[in-house]
Amino acid sequence: xSSQEDGSLKRKEFQKRTDEDIxxxxxxxxxxxxxxxxxxxxxxxxxxxxxxxxxxxxxxxPKEPAPVDHEEAVRLARNSRAEREAYHDVAILRKKAHAxxxxxxxxxxxxxxxxxxxxxxxxxxxxxxxKATARREKAKDxxxxxKGYEAELxxxxxxxTELSPESLRTKMASMERKAAREEEIARKNESKAASxxxxxxxxxxxxxxxxxxxxxxxxxxxxxxxxxxxLEKAGP
Numbered sequence: 001x002s003s004q005e006d007g008s009l010k011r012k013e014f015q016k017r018t019d020e021d022i023x024x025x026x027x028x029x030x031x032x033x034x035x036x037x038x039x040x041x042x043x044x045x046x047x048x049x050x051x052x053x054x055x056x057x058x059x060x061x062p063k064e065p066a067p068v069d070h071e072e073a074v075r076l077a078r079n080s081r082a083e084r085e086a087y088h089d090v091a092i093l094r095k096k097a098h099a100x101x102x103x104x105x106x107x108x109x110x111x112x113x114x115x116x117x118x119x120x121x122x123x124x125x126x127x128x129x130x131k132a133t134a135r136r137e138k139a140k141d142x143x144x145x146x147k148g149y150e151a152e153l154x155x156x157x158x159x160x161t162e163l164s165p166e167s168l169r170t171k172m173a174s175m176e177r178k179a180a181r182e183e184e185i186a187r188k189n190e191s192k193a194a195s196x197x198x199x200x201x202x203x204x205x206x207x208x209x210x211x212x213x214x215x216x217x218x219x220x221x222x223x224x225x226x227x228x229x230x231l232e233k234a235g236p
Contacts, residue, residue, distance in 0.1 A: 104217035118203035128193035135186035142179035
């Protein structure tokens with residue numbers, strides 16, 4: 001065998017060993033890569049945190065809304081409205097009762113005031129009549145004195161007394177004038193008494209009218225109060 005053939009054989013053998021070594025090396029590297037990747041994936045999977053989306057349980061399915069009872073809702077709404085209307089009606093009735101009660105009290109106060117004025121007028125009339133009576137008593141006294149002077153005048157005319165007829169006539173005229181004055185004052189007092197009596201009658205008429213108005217308003221007030229009480233007892 002020549003040197004050239006030996007050299008070519010050596011090269012072939014070297015090439016063959018070199019190719020086998022490269023194949024074995026590549027096969028080992030692929031196996032290590034596969035092992036490393038599987039190890040890495042398993043490690044990654046084992047090291048996932050507990051709060052990830054895979055560990056959270058799925059949300060429960062949405063519940064279907066409960067069926068609405070429209071008839072019950074309508075009934076409650078009607079009851080509520082009826083109750084509010086009842087309260088409103090009671091408040092209106094109470095307000096009317098209070099207004100009529102206030103009017104009744106006002107007319108009763110006017111009635112009492114008119115009665116007091118009538119009593120006052122009656123008292124004045126009585127006082128004026130008493131004054132008139134006293135003046136008439138004085139007038140009677142003056143007239144009696146005038147009659148006494150008249151008797152003396154008849155005696156003076158006969159000459160049985162020392163008094164002159166002129167002086168007696170002057171005294172008679174003076175007594176008659178005083179009696180007439182007292183009578184005039186008595187008539188004035190009687191006129192004032194009559195005027196006060198008339199005023200008392202007017203005040204009494206007003207008092208009766210005010211009392212009637214007070215009673216009517218009091219009846220209306222009681223009527224509205226009774227209606228409000230009955231409505232509250234009946235309920236909505």
